Amino acid sequence: MDLLLSPQLLAAALIAGVLYALVALGLNLIYGTMRLLNVAHGELVMLGGYVAYWSFALLGAGPWPALILSPLATGLLGDALYRGLFRQLLANSALAQRIEANSLLLFFGVSIILQNLVSLAFTATPRGYQPFAAMVDLGAANLTGGRLLALFVAGIVTIAAVLLLRFNTVGLAIKALIQNREAASLAGIDIEKLERWSFVAGFAIAGLAGALVSMVEQLSPFMGFPYMIAAFVIIILGGLGNLTGSLIGGLVLGLLETYGVALTSPNYRSILVYGVFIAVLLVRPQGLLGRARIVR
Amino acid sequence: MFKKWMGAALAVAGLALAATATAQAADPVRIGFSIAQTGLFAAAAPSQLNAYELWKEQVNATGGLDVGGTKRPIEFVMYDDQSNPEQTVKIYEKLITEDKVDLLLAPWGTPMHFAIAGVLEKHQFPMVGNSAASVQLRDLKPGNIWFPTSAIPDRMADELAKMLTANGAKTAAVLTNQLPFSLEIKQFLIPALDKAGIKVAVNDEYPPDVKDMTALLGKVKAANVDAVLALSYPNDSILYMNQAKEAGIKAPFQFVLVGPTIDFFGKMFGKDLDGIVTIGHWTPAKADWPKAKPFFDAYVAKFNANPDYLDSALAYMSCEILQQAVAKAGLDKAKIREAISTMTFDTINGPVKFEGVQNVTTPTSFLQFQDGKAQLVWPPEAATAPYKPRT
Amino acid sequence: MKPDFRLLSAFFFAAMAALPLLAGDYYQGVGFQLLMWIALSQSWVLLSGLTGYISLGHVVFYGLGGYLTVLTWHIIPLPLAIPLSGLAAALFAVLIGYPVMRVRGPYFVILTFGLAELVKYIVINVEAALGRFGRLMMGAPDLSTLYWAMLALAMAATLLVVFIGRSRFGAGLRAIREDEPAAETAGVPAARYKLAAFALSALIPGMVGGLVALRTSYFEPQQIFSPTISFTVVTMAMIGGSDRARGPIMGALFLVLLSELLWANLAELYMIILGLLLIGFVLFAPTGLDGLLRRRGGR
Numbered sequence: 001m002d003l004l005l006s007p008q009l010l011a012a013a014l015i016a017g018v019l020y021a022l023v024a025l026g027l028n029l030i031y032g033t034m035r036l037l038n039v040a041h042g043e044l045v046m047l048g049g050y051v052a053y054w055s056f057a058l059l060g061a062g063p064w065p066a067l068i069l070s071p072l073a074t075g076l077l078g079d080a081l082y083r084g085l086f087r088q089l090l091a092n093s094a095l096a097q098r099i100e101a102n103s104l105l106l107f108f109g110v111s112i113i114l115q116n117l118v119s120l121a122f123t124a125t126p127r128g129y130q131p132f133a134a135m136v137d138l139g140a141a142n143l144t145g146g147r148l149l150a151l152f153v154a155g156i157v158t159i160a161a162v163l164l165l166r167f168n169t170v171g172l173a174i175k176a177l178i179q180n181r182e183a184a185s186l187a188g189i190d191i192e193k194l195e196r197w198s199f200v201a202g203f204a205i206a207g208l209a210g211a212l213v214s215m216v217e218q219l220s221p222f223m224g225f226p227y228m229i230a231a232f233v234i235i236i237l238g239g240l241g242n243l244t245g246s247l248i249g250g251l252v253l254g255l256l257e258t259y260g261v262a263l264t265s266p267n268y269r270s271i272l273v274y275g276v277f278i279a280v281l282l283v284r285p286q287g288l289l290g291r292a293r294i295v296r
Numbered sequence: 297m298f299k300k301w302m303g304a305a306l307a308v309a310g311l312a313l314a315a316t317a318t319a320q321a322a323d324p325v326r327i328g329f330s331i332a333q334t335g336l337f338a339a340a341a342p343s344q345l346n347a348y349e350l351w352k353e354q355v356n357a358t359g360g361l362d363v364g365g366t367k368r369p370i371e372f373v374m375y376d377d378q379s380n381p382e383q384t385v386k387i388y389e390k391l392i393t394e395d396k397v398d399l400l401l402a403p404w405g406t407p408m409h410f411a412i413a414g415v416l417e418k419h420q421f422p423m424v425g426n427s428a429a430s431v432q433l434r435d436l437k438p439g440n441i442w443f444p445t446s447a448i449p450d451r452m453a454d455e456l457a458k459m460l461t462a463n464g465a466k467t468a469a470v471l472t473n474q475l476p477f478s479l480e481i482k483q484f485l486i487p488a489l490d491k492a493g494i495k496v497a498v499n500d501e502y503p504p505d506v507k508d509m510t511a512l513l514g515k516v517k518a519a520n521v522d523a524v525l526a527l528s529y530p531n532d533s534i535l536y537m538n539q540a541k542e543a544g545i546k547a548p549f550q551f552v553l554v555g556p557t558i559d560f561f562g563k564m565f566g567k568d569l570d571g572i573v574t575i576g577h578w579t580p581a582k583a584d585w586p587k588a589k590p591f592f593d594a595y596v597a598k599f600n601a602n603p604d605y606l607d608s609a610l611a612y613m614s615c616e617i618l619q620q621a622v623a624k625a626g627l628d629k630a631k632i633r634e635a636i637s638t639m640t641f642d643t644i645n646g647p648v649k650f651e652g653v654q655n656v657t658t659p660t661s662f663l664q665f666q667d668g669k670a671q672l673v674w675p676p677e678a679a680t681a682p683y684k685p686r687t
Numbered sequence: 688m689k690p691d692f693r694l695l696s697a698f699f700f701a702a703m704a705a706l707p708l709l710a711g712d713y714y715q716g717v718g719f720q721l722l723m724w725i726a727l728s729q730s731w732v733l734l735s736g737l738t739g740y741i742s743l744g745h746v747v748f749y750g751l752g753g754y755l756t757v758l759t760w761h762i763i764p765l766p767l768a769i770p771l772s773g774l775a776a777a778l779f780a781v782l783i784g785y786p787v788m789r790v791r792g793p794y795f796v797i798l799t800f801g802l803a804e805l806v807k808y809i810v811i812n813v814e815a816a817l818g819r820f821g822r823l824m825m826g827a828p829d830l831s832t833l834y835w836a837m838l839a840l841a842m843a844a845t846l847l848v849v850f851i852g853r854s855r856f857g858a859g860l861r862a863i864r865e866d867e868p869a870a871e872t873a874g875v876p877a878a879r880y881k882l883a884a885f886a887l888s889a890l891i892p893g894m895v896g897g898l899v900a901l902r903t904s905y906f907e908p909q910q911i912f913s914p915t916i917s918f919t920v921v922t923m924a925m926i927g928g929s930d931r932a933r934g935p936i937m938g939a940l941f942l943v944l945l946s947e948l949l950w951a952n953l954a955e956l957y958m959i960i961l962g963l964l965l966i967g968f969v970l971f972a973p974t975g976l977d978g979l980l981r982r983r984g985g986r
Binding site for chain 1: 333334335336338339340341342343471474500501502503505506507508509510511512514515518530531534538539541542543544558559560561563564565566567568601
């Protein structure tokens with residue numbers, strides 16, 4: 001019982017939840033606005049991680065430059081990919097018909113290329129680093145510096161993003177875009193500019209998540225897959241296109257991972273996570289906060 | 297006039313000499329293998345591939361591999377098995393029947409070794425294994441595959457229990473990743489601990505994609521055990537190192553299965569790694585093994601990173617064994633088989649001799665990190681430094 | 688000249704049947720893999736190609752079938768165990784199919800993935816509880832036997848797609864793909880048809896899984912439930928064409944030949960070329976090789 005009520009466990013749940021939410025947020029911005037199934041999302045996290053590692057190793061200024069450099073790098077990549085590939089896909093009406101299937105394949109190709117380019121460039125040898133050797137004693141809970149930083153940065157960014165998108169004009173425009181692309185265009189919203197910025201923002205956020213993750217995990221070219229899976233599970237769980245939903249979904253996953261395990265047993269961790277996901281979808285086929293469609 | 301003829305004669309003689317010299321420049325010895333360059337195991341395989349490359353470079357620098365008296369340069373024929381055993385089977389069939397390589401080296405990983413055992417058996421092609429460890433190895437027919445490792449689960453369980461007893465541990469926590477190797481060890485470990493009278497206060501498993509161990513480690517902390525045995529893989533080993541520290545686990549004996557021997561792990565955890573015990577039977581610190589330190593230094597010089605104390609050492613050992621067998625037996629498969637089965641080999645890990653498929657000379661050992669260096673701390677007779685409880 | 692696919696396919700399968708008599712172990716192995724991918728992709732097309740419900744978890748049937756074969760190894764004779772494995776996979780599909788097929792679009796995509804992972808972790812736990820950690824299967828049948836069994840499965844899967852594709856059932860499935868509410872209004876029993884497609888698509892993969900487990904003679908849940916298999920199947924079907932039986936044959940053949948040709952080079956290079964090809968296909972040939980050929984006047 002002590003354990004269940006401990007602040008340490010709560011902190012762990014929050015960190016897990018908020019990191020999941022951050023990764024999912026980036027994906028939702030791309031999927032929700034443009035229905036592009038970004039299966040390369042994990043590779044963006046991986047890239048962000050590598051940029052962070054190299055900036056730490058080469059610049060010697062601690063982990064801080066990475067928080068800017070990683071999202072910058074992946075954001076720029078996003079811009080290049082948008083202009084080079086995806087703008088074409090979105091504009092071509094024949095392709096846009098089966099946009100999920102087509103974007104799935106496009107991004108799958110991108111993900112394979114990214115993984116293998118990085119493997120060629122840096123070899124598959126795993127790397128890791130610790131920016132903060134010291135532990136931070138928060139009184140009730142102890143956290144390693146890296147985890148505390150992750151909690152802080154991921155927490156701030158996700159909440160800021162959700163608030164921004166709720167109350168800001170750009171945010172409202174994005175919501176309009178998510179709800180009904182044609183109507184939004186008729187209402188005078190510059191669709192292409194908005195799509196481009198969502199795309200870039202989604203990529204940048206993934207890169208930031210990668211930078212945070214790199215401080216507490218080993219880096220290797222093929223590490224992205226689990227992040228991509230988690231991101232998809234969360235955005236589906238929360239309801240596609242609903243950014244608040246993905247925040248909630250991320251937190252639910254984080255809570256399941258910690259409290260679910262504490263209440264049952266560690267063996268069941270993945271069974272719980274996937275089990276709950278499937279159960280929710282079977283009961284509510286549109287996710288927790290997604291828009292309902294008539295389903296029989 | 298004479299000078300002209302002389303010159304011509306010399307020229308012809310020179311050409312003839314050059315011709316015979318190139319004719320005698322030996323053809324390469326082709327050694328085939330597959331390695332996981334992409335996929336699930338890609339992060340683990342470089343430590344093995346690097347050892348292979350280092351060996352090839354060193355041997356070729358001396359003129360080549362000694363094949364029953366003649367030196368021939370080594371050429372690798374390497375394929376990516378994509379971390380897929382089915383692919384590995386296909387590759388080894390190709391190496392043997394299509395590429396017709398002269399010798400074989402092993403792929404990375406236990407599933408791969410098992411998968412190709414049948415192929416080796418069918419074509420009667422001997423190969424020295426390395427990165428595989430399971431009691432099921434003993435079920436394989438000897439004669440075409442051998443395993444130099446001493447980190448076999450049942451022996452490890454016994455030795456670990458003995459080591460704990462020797463250091464006065466009365467209680468233990470066993471945390472197991474649900475992957476084959478770690479599960480196999482646990483299966484032998486729990487009874488071994490029971491037999492040794494050590495109370496197992498926490499005995500939990502977790503899936504390989506775990507992302508947080510706080511709940512589990514909180515339980516371990518509350519149990520206040522003398523020994524924490526984390527049968528973990530690199531990703532969860534990292535989780536353990538960080539989160540055990542957060543949870544304030546102060547057990548004097550802490551064992552982490554896979555991870556500590558990898559180069560990046562030491563760099564990531566620095567001083568925190570000191571005191572951690574892990575599997576391994578090789579260390580450059582052992583003076584009795586004159587080849588050990590030079591291998592370590594050569595690896596560091598070539599790759600700018602430490603070798604993996606387990607995988608890189610084993611991979612290199614398998615090369616040395618092959619090298620010594622071929623020097624004696626040439627390329628004839630039957631003779632190589634005979635050589636590997638009977639010779640005692642001189643490796644970076646000391647002497648190695650096989651009985652059936654297993655290495656019977658190298659004892660099952662454990663390493664402990666002290667001041668950033670890997671020391672052999674068990675068994676006591678073979679230790680390079682005494683075991684120190686973790687503070 | 689329009690390529691007559693029936694003739695070509697017949698010739699293809701005949702050639703594959705003759706392969707073990709002509710070629711060595713290695714090429715038999717390649718052939719075995721090719722047939723495996725054809726069998727899996729055809730069964731995927733049966734579900735996802737025809738109904739438009741894209742599944743990313745097809746490996747779940749393959750893994751379940753494989754597991755059953757492994758569990759009954761040396762207990763039930765193989766000629767019984769393999770079909771049983773297929774039936775077990777189909778039964779599983781029937782049990783969960785109704786609620787699962789209520790989920791649509793991208794939700795369905797990720798649901799199927801989640802399902803495959805869930806089953807994988809359940810099997811991992813079951814194996815751990817049984818004290819099993821990777822099973823060695825000694826005494827498996829030799830390659831030629833397994834090869835011909837796989838050939839039979841590939842042919843069966845292809846014929847299944849051909850006949851269903853031409854049947855009323857198939858027309859109903861395609862109607863569901865085009866516009867489900869409209870199809871229902873027109874009288875198509877959508878829920879029942881979807882369930883049937885789901886179950887049928889599980890049958891062959893279940894048997895394929897068993898054969899592959901025997902071929903590698905080593906079973907481990909992580910390997911047999913690997914998501915890469917699901918992804919490869921989808922890729923092959925999309926490259927070849929996911930509407931008709933000829934698509935998966937072309938897609939599988941194309942990818943297997945490509946990998947054979949590029950193998951000698953760096954592994955990463957092959958993967959990068961594959962990635963570029965995928966991108967090229969989407970931008971220039973979105974209906975796959977089948978679509979390309981149709982456009983050029985083939986039939």
